[in-house]
Amino acid sequence: AQRVTQPEKLLSVFKGAPVELKCNYSYSGSPELFWYVQYSRQRLQLLLRHISRESIKGFTADLNKGETSFHLKKPFAQEEDSAMYYCALNTDKLIFGTGTRLQVFP
Amino acid sequence: NAGVTQTPKFQVLKTGQSMTLQCAQDMNHEYMSWYRQDPGMGLRLIHYSVGAGITDQGEVPNGYNVSRSTTEDFPLRLLSAAPSQTSVYFCASSYSKLGEQYFGPGTRLTVT
Numbered sequence: 001a002q003r004v005t006q007p008e009k010l011l012s013v014f015k016g017a018p019v020e021l022k023c024n025y026s027y028s029g030s031p032e033l034f035w036y037v038q039y040s041r042q043r044l045q046l047l048l049r050h051i052s053r054e055s056i057k058g059f060t061a062d063l064n065k066g067e068t069s070f071h072l073k074k075p076f077a078q079e080e081d082s083a084m085y086y087c088a089l090n091t092d093k094l095i096f097g098t099g100t101r102l103q104v105f106p
Numbered sequence: 107n108a109g110v111t112q113t114p115k116f117q118v119l120k121t122g123q124s125m126t127l128q129c130a131q132d133m134n135h136e137y138m139s140w141y142r143q144d145p146g147m148g149l150r151l152i153h154y155s156v157g158a159g160i161t162d163q164g165e166v167p168n169g170y171n172v173s174r175s176t177t178e179d180f181p182l183r184l185l186s187a188a189p190s191q192t193s194v195y196f197c198a199s200s201y202s203k204l205g206e207q208y209f210g211p212g213t214r215l216t217v218t
Contacts, residue, residue: 006148009146036207043209044149086149090203092203093164093203094139095151095165096141096148096149097148098148
């Protein structure tokens with residue numbers, strides 16, 4: 001079955017600390033993976049996709065096919081990173097994880 | 107461009123009532139979809155469409171109908187509202203099935 005698992009509902013860190021939001025997927029084919037973010041009072045929007053291998057707002061995510069993971073990382077968290085983060089797997093439709101709320105304290 | 111628009115922003119229904127949530131996009135996207143967002147469950151796909159005249163079921167289609175008569179519009183109909191349909195509903199569109207999804211602002215629906 002195709003599935004996306006985000007084990008942490010809430011992740012709280014202090015400003016300047018490293019952040020890692022975990023995402024594991026279950027899919028037998030070649031995965032297309034994304035991270036979407038929803039800031040307070042804003043629309044859900046694309047943060048990054050594995051195929052582009054970009055760093056967006058200091059965030060990176062590497063696809064690890066062996067561990068079936070696509071964890072989102074940032075070396076130094078900022079207060080403005082506080083938001084809801086969703087990992088998503090695109091097969092013939094987009095499947096979202098349950099989301100992780102990141103809180104960055106000053 | 108307005109992007110993806112949804113109406114209404116808020117709606118309260120009584121059990122058994124019907125209504126249509128509107129979604130429109132002006133980006134000429136072929137792919138459109140409806141999600142519901144519930145606490146602890148993330149976003150779940152209700153229905154999607156790969157083009158005008160073509161729709162398909164997602165993960166949680168029961169109780170909802172869709173149609174796609176034009177590229178721009180993708181309304182979601184609740185035939186007989188139930189309290190379990192209390193949720194926030196998001197419409198999204200993309201150029202292709204594997205492309206970046208553009209989301210609307212959401213409709214918060216409460217069924218009493």
